[in-house]
Amino acid sequence: MSDPKAWRDGVPFTGNLPEVYQENGVSGWLSGTWDRFLIELKARIDDVALRQLDPDTCDEQWLDYLAALSGFTGDYWDSTWAPATKRVLIRNGLNYLWRRRGTQQVLEFVLQLFLGDRFDVWQETEFLAEISVLDADLGEPEYRYFVRLPLELGSEFNLARKLNRLYGAAYCDSDVVYDGFYADFSCCGDPIFDEEDAILP
Numbered sequence: 001m002s003d004p005k006a007w008r009d010g011v012p013f014t015g016n017l018p019e020v021y022q023e024n025g026v027s028g029w030l031s032g033t034w035d036r037f038l039i040e041l042k043a044r045i046d047d048v049a050l051r052q053l054d055p056d057t058c059d060e061q062w063l064d065y066l067a068a069l070s071g072f073t074g075d076y077w078d079s080t081w082a083p084a085t086k087r088v089l090i091r092n093g094l095n096y097l098w099r100r101r102g103t104q105q106v107l108e109f110v111l112q113l114f115l116g117d118r119f120d121v122w123q124e125t126e127f128l129a130e131i132s133v134l135d136a137d138l139g140e141p142e143y144r145y146f147v148r149l150p151l152e153l154g155s156e157f158n159l160a161r162k163l164n165r166l167y168g169a170a171y172c173d174s175d176v177v178y179d180g181f182y183a184d185f186s187c188c189g190d191p192i193f194d195e196e197d198a199i200l201p
Contacts, residue, residue, distance in 0.1 A: 012038045055090035066090050071098055076166060088113055102169045104145075110163050111147065118153055119160065120179075122146045144173040146191060151178055 006012050013034040052058045055066055063086040067077050070093035089097070092109070100106045104121060111119050123145035147164050149157060161176045168174050177190045 010039055011035045055087045070094055075162065085113060101167055107164065107167045110167050111160065114159060114163065115153065115156055118150055120148050122148055143171060146174065147176045148179040149176065
């Protein structure tokens with residue numbers, strides 16, 4: 001069944017029989033079922049290789065499988081997310097998210113994917129690995145940031161915390177807070193920001 005011409009002609013089984021059987025109408029009739037089966041099987045295998053393993057073209061039910069292949073397991077994945085969101089994460093997983101995880105760019109990328117432009121990342125100082133000179137231990141207040149959300153994003157607050165925990169910088173002290181102090185919503189100890197975008201003492 002290795003004759004390429006037989007596959008092109010749509011007779012991968014019959015086309016590989018000895019010629020005496022190919023010309024016999026009875027054997028052709030009997031082997032036609034196998035020809036159709038092999039052509040259909042090849043089409044399904046080609047579909048997996050060419051279409052189903054691409055997050056942009058695969059069927060929706062393949063997305064959770066592709067996510068696991070791309071490293072999105074456990075807390076990093078939720079099967080209830082919108083298919084469009086899943087496709088973006090899978091497409092950017094191996095070549096971007098995992099390679100640059102812990103950077104401000106990746107954190108902002110995933111936050112924007114889920115929250116749009118309704119957040120900002122506030123940081124006291126900018127630390128660039130292998131560039132900045134350390135005058136304090138990592139994790140001290142000099143290296144902290146906050147993800148600030150408006151009050152109307154109350155239902156997404158826990159999601160933002162989860163994304164910050166998964167994709168934020170491990171060497172920084174960070175938290176997700178509201179962009180102001182709101183009674184019954186903000187927690188004691190949450191920062192309060194002034195007009196110049198600095199934390200009030």
